[in-house]
Each structure stands twice: as C-alpha cells, then as structure tokens.
Amino acid sequence: MIDFARNLSDIEVRVLNRLYEDSRTPVAKLAEELGLSRSTVSRVIDSLVRRGVISRFTVEVNYTGGFRVFARFQNRPEMLESYELLDGTYLSVFRASSLMDLKRVFESVGRPIEYMVAVQAYRPKVASPIPFICDKCGKQILEQPYIYKRGRRTYYACCTTCLEALKQMLDKKRGV
Numbered sequence: 001m002i003d004f005a006r007n008l009s010d011i012e013v014r015v016l017n018r019l020y021e022d023s024r025t026p027v028a029k030l031a032e033e034l035g036l037s038r039s040t041v042s043r044v045i046d047s048l049v050r051r052g053v054i055s056r057f058t059v060e061v062n063y064t065g066g067f068r069v070f071a072r073f074q075n076r077p078e079m080l081e082s083y084e085l086l087d088g089t090y091l092s093v094f095r096a097s098s099l100m101d102l103k104r105v106f107e108s109v110g111r112p113i114e115y116m117v118a119v120q121a122y123r124p125k126v127a128s129p130i131p132f133i134c135d136k137c138g139k140q141i142l143e144q145p146y147i148y149k150r151g152r153r154t155y156y157a158c159c160t161t162c163l164e165a166l167k168q169m170l171d172k173k174r175g176v
C-alpha cells in the first residue's frame with residue numbers, strides 16, 4: 001500500500017487529492033485549480049482509471065439541468081401527465097431537478113412499479129482514499145489528512161500534533 005502511494009507522480013497525487021476532497025469536481029475546475037491543462041487532467045484521470053487507482057464509476061446527475069424520469073404506476077397518478085399502457089398500468093414521463101425532488105414526487109403520487117432516470121453525465125469517483133502516509137510519524141492516515149503546502153511540496157500529517165511538529169521541523173531545516 002505504501003509503495004503504491006509513493007509510486008504516484010506529483011501531478012497524480014494533486015489530482016487525487018482534489019478528487020478525494022470532492023469527487024464531483026469537474027475536469028475544467030480541476031485544471032484551473034491545479035494550473036494544468038484540461039487534456040493533462042483528463043490524461044491523468046484516464047491513467048488512474050486504467051491502473052485501477054480510481055476504480056469505481058458512478059452515475060452523476062447534472063443537477064443544473066435536472067433529469068428525465070420514466071415511471072410506471074399501477075394506478076393513474078394524479079398531478080402527473082400519464083399514458084395508459086396495454087397492460088393497464090400508467091407511464092409518466094417528467095423532469096425532476098434533483099433526487100430529493102424525485103423523492104418528493106413519489107411521496108405525493110405514490111411509489112411507482114418501476115422507474116428509470118435518464119442521466120446526462122459520467123464522472124469518476126474515487127473508490128477509496130489512497131493511503132496517505134504521515135510525513136512526521138510515518139503512520140498510515142485513515143481519515144482526511146492535514147495538508148500542508150510548502151514551496152512545491154505537499155506534506156501530509158495524521159493529526160494536528162504531527163502537523164505542528166512537521167512545520168517546526170521544516171522551519172529548522174530552513175534555518176528560520
């Protein structure tokens with residue numbers, strides 16, 4: 001696990017850190033924040049996916065545009081436009097702005113027999129946080145690491161005590 005983390009390039013670690021903080025960050029935003037081109041970020045993500053570092057894909061909904069729902073009901077749903085199908089069930093096609101919105105619709109009209117949501121975009125999701133290693137004590141960091149940026153390097157600490165010790169250590173090195 002440790003070797004695995006160390007084998008990642010600086011750019012890969014930076015991209016992963018951002019995805020770890022928020023897996024829904026769009027490529028364009030990642031590129032801007034990291035000072036990289038979009039094609040570089042895409043290439044890095046593709047490579048991480050190929051190597052299994054990012055292993056799970058999840059369907060993300062484009063919330064700004066909402067999404068289309070196809071739902072089949074046993075009884076004609078009030079408040080929704082519906083079509084009676086040959087088997088006597090009813091099909092409604094409508095838009096929902098979010099999954100919460102969809103939940104509210106089903107709460108008011110009743111649960112459908114089945115439903116399908118048409119989504120618009122795929123985004124990678126980080127399956128599990130890469131095992132960060134505390135730069136002070138060398139322990140594997142299981143929770144969100146404390147991140148400390150110094151010059152071009154990024155340091156990780158497991159706790160605030162290690163973080164402070166790390167800062168002091170680096171100050172000493174620089175002779176401050």
Ligand SMILES: [Zn+2]
Nearest residue numbers: 134137158162
């Ligand atoms: Zn530590």
